Amino acid sequence: xxxxxxxxxxxxxxxxxxxxxxxxxxxxxxxxxxxxxxxxxxxxxxxxxxxxxxxxxxxxxxxxxxxxxxxxxxxxxxxxxxxxxxxxxxxxxxxxxxxxxxxxxxxxxxxxxxxxxxxxxxxxxxxxxxx
Numbered sequence: 410x411x412x413x414x415x416x417x418x419x420x421x422x423x424x425x426x427x428x429x430x431x432x433x434x435x436x437x438x439x440x441x442x443x444x445x446x447x448x449x450x451x452x453x454x455x456x457x458x459x460x461x462x463x464x465x466x467x468x469x470x471x472x473x474x475x476x477x478x479x480x481x482x483x484x485x486x487x488x489x490x491x492x493x494x495x496x497x498x499x500x501x502x503x504x505x506x507x508x509x510x511x512x513x514x515x516x517x518x519x520x521x522x523x524x525x526x527x528x529x530x531x532x533x534x535x536x537x538x539x540x
Contacts, residue, residue, distance in 0.1 A: 410449075413441050443472040454478055454488065459504070464522065467504035477501050477511065481522045489524035 414437040419429045432438050454469050455478055466479035468491055475491035477500075493500050493513040500513045500520065510527065511520045519528030526538040 410444055411441060413445075414438050447472055457486070460486070462506065464506045464508055465504070466501065466507055468502055475499055479507060479522050487523055489520075493518050493520075494526065495529070 414435060415429055415432055420432075452471060454471070454476070455467060457480075459465075459467055460478065460480040463480050463482060466477050468475060468477050470476065477489050477491045479487050479489070481487045491499050491501050493515065495513065495518045496515050498513050498515040500511045500518075501507070507522060509522060511522075512528075513519070517528070517530050518526060521527050529536060529538055
């Protein structure tokens with residue numbers, strides 16, 4: 410892990426109740442914080458009650474990564490990228506019900522609830538969707 414761009418002693422002064430101002434504005438510290446906190450452990454993104462039915466979903470971003478959280482089965486949840494592999498278009502925003510698939514609004518590439526590519530219009534018969 411990279412070192413903090415702000416000396417850690419700047420955070421532990423007893424008379425300070427807030428982070429140093431540059432901790433809120435520094436792109437380097439933002440990247441450090443993503444690596445040190447958000448990318449090292451599991452992150453709670455919501456509650457099961459938010460998506461009660463199979464096919465229900467909501468979206469969330471963790472750092473720069475847009476994600477879809479979907480109820481795949483009665484007792485199973487999947488987190489998958491909300492970005493289409495074809496042209497990097499976001500395929501879902503907000504919350505809703507996907508009826509078994511997510512369709513990219515750009516070129517209609519289609520993914521199942523587990524993120525597998527199941528449709529890719531205009532790709533030809535030799536195109537291997539599994540790759």
